[in-house]
Amino acid sequence: MAAPRSRTPLVIGIAVGVTCLVALLVIVLVVVVGGVTFWRSAAPGTSSDTTPGAHSEQTPGSGELVLPPGVAADQPYLEVSTSDDGPVVDVYLDFLCPHCATFHDAQGEDLARLAQDGEITLRMHPRPMLDASSTPAGYSGRAANAAVCAYAEDEDPAQWAAAESALFTDQPDAAGLSDAELSTRISQATGLDVDECITEGTYLPWLREVVEPAAQATGQGTPAVFIDDEQFTGDITAPGSLEEAIAAA
Template sequence: MNTPRSRTPLIIGIIAGAACLVVAVILVIAVATGGYLVLRGNSEPESGGGPAGSSAELVSPPGVAEDQPYLELSTSADGPVVDVYLDFLCPHCKTFQQAQGEDITAMADAGEITLRVHPRPMLDANSTPPGYSGRAANAALCAYAEDQRSWPAVEAALFEEQPGAEGLEDEDLVGIVDGVAGTDIAECQAAGTYIPWLEDVVEPEARESTSGTPTVLIDGEVVQVDFTQPGAIRGAVEAA
């Protein structure tokens, strides 16, 4: 006489098969929609944001408020406010600096104007690899942080050594700054200390206030002169 077999293993097999089918369907849907499954442990995911070599924290230059989009290089009690917007990869900015830079620095040193410089990373996407405008501005700001009086010399030197679309390596920027300011900015440059300030504070304001570089405002009004003509900005200041 045959003993009746238990149906329990059959039922368990059916349940297990159904469970496998459900898991397979979920995986197919996840792959098809570009999703993924994550098994979470107790550890938080590692941070990986921000451009390579830049600081994740927004650090403004010494004496500059976090939301202030410029360096105030001089302050005049009764002279006009002169805002200069520049980009270290901009060829026209190089021409502007060579034609007007000496006069602007002289007026600032004499207390004739309140000079505000806005170093933009506007042309970051135009260099290969991208990012030269911001890195060059960061180098100038690293020097400024050590000695605020060094800005005019560093600005002039960076424009004198202005590269093409290939940009310059950080070690070249460090060498240029050291050559004119006698300041070692290697650590500051490697950290990209001021790049978040340039990208998140300087550039957004510049996009609202200007249409490109170089741009000069005197008491908030855009100056319409021939920047290639020496003395043009001095004349505009005297007429203000």
């Protein structure tokens, strides 16, 4: 009678086979993961560099909060002019707002003159309130930024007035203006080169994070005017009406 065959060689063979299969799977996994990692690192617009200072593209206006010259950290307005004894006039506007353009046509020249002559402390609150109403979204903020860029260049009431007029003249529809068109309008009106400030959206974080929240807290839309903290309720379309109210303050 033949002795039973030992199963040891079979067991060893199975074990070796399983070991080889596992090793093969590990090799395949390493190759696949390595290939994907290499592809992602080499793909345009991607970077695996997470060290401080590494380059990363940002949406205009998505960077750090930059304050316009002379503006305190929590100040939600530009103080375009300062008067020692004249009233404080706060004006809230949005450059996409049709009623704001009407207000500017009726009262803008008087406000500009009073500010330039130092008869009032004029505080402008340029709001990005209607950002979602433009196509593409964001025109209110970009236009407000363009006006702030012009004022920041010289800190001159006349430059603010010129930039404001340029943005309300032939007010665009919901499509707004491109950055290049904004730069052209501001340059033609003021003689200033603010292309970089407009393209980078330098003051957009300030407009969105400081100006707009404070304006919303007033519960008012645009245009809105306060004279020594009292809201002007006269006819904004009547030329001279605001100046009369300011004189009576």
